[in-house]
Amino acid sequence: MNLRIASLMVVMVLSIFSFSACNNDDDSPDPEPTLYEKLGGTTMVSDPANPGQMIEQGRLGLRSVVDSTIFVIAADPNLSPFFATLLMEVGNGNLSNLAILSKNLTDFFTVASGAENYSYNGLNMKDAHDPATNPRMASKSNNTDFDNFIGAVVTGATQNNVPTELITEVGALIETLRGDVVQQ
Numbered sequence: 001m002n003l004r005i006a007s008l009m010v011v012m013v014l015s016i017f018s019f020s021a022c023n024n025d026d027d028s029p030d031p032e033p034t035l036y037e038k039l040g041g042t043t044m045v046s047d048p049a050n051p052g053q054m055i056e057q058g059r060l061g062l063r064s065v066v067d068s069t070i071f072v073i074a075a076d077p078n079l080s081p082f083f084a085t086l087l088m089e090v091g092n093g094n095l096s097n098l099a100i101l102s103k104n105l106t107d108f109f110t111v112a113s114g115a116e117n118y119s120y121n122g123l124n125m126k127d128a129h130d131p132a133t134n135p136r137m138a139s140k141s142n143n144t145d146f147d148n149f150i151g152a153v154v155t156g157a158t159q160n161n162v163p164t165e166l167i168t169e170v171g172a173l174i175e176t177l178r179g180d181v182v183q184q
């Protein structure tokens, strides 16, 4: 009888031990880093565009990609017609909407890649790409235009030495928006 009670107690103690071990937070795996973290995340670095100021490394990387991509788009005869209003302004020496687009695109990609210290306040992707709600979009885009846009972002990212596996992740992120952006 005593032996049975002793065995039972051993089993109970072992069960309690294994239960608490399963609930030990230290055993849970670290969450997968966000794309933003992989791009440098919140580490503060000096901002080459604004001497004396600091910027999150992830945001600096994305802003560099966005600005390179805008140049690639402007030089691409398939994509530039969509940006006719913007390119006309730039041609006339008015850079204010170019700065707004750069900020909006950077905000969008910053938030979409998982940043927490920024927000996107521009149009949603459907309205931004419908000439009826955004007259700065010259015409609706189709799947080929969207593929060309991805190509421009890949070129912009490559120019900034973004590692291939992260470019693939950026491409996958953009792909999730095809349904809203492509409207013909």
Ligand code: HEM
Residues within 6 Å of the ligand: 079, 082, 083, 085, 086, 097, 101, 104, 105, 108, 121, 122, 123, 128, 129, 136, 137, 138, 141, 145, 146, 149, 174, 175, 177, 178, 181
């Ligand atoms: C997933 C892919 C895309 C993203 C994330 C994106 C993002 C954006 C954002 C954030 C804006 C600014 C919205 C605002 O002003 O509030 C914008 C504007 C615009 N987008 Fe896109 N876009 C994408 C694809 C495309 C494609 C495929 C085209 C054309 C082929 C395009 C053409 C434009 C144009 C013409 C504007 C207006 C630019 C201006 O302000 O003058 N976008 N886009």
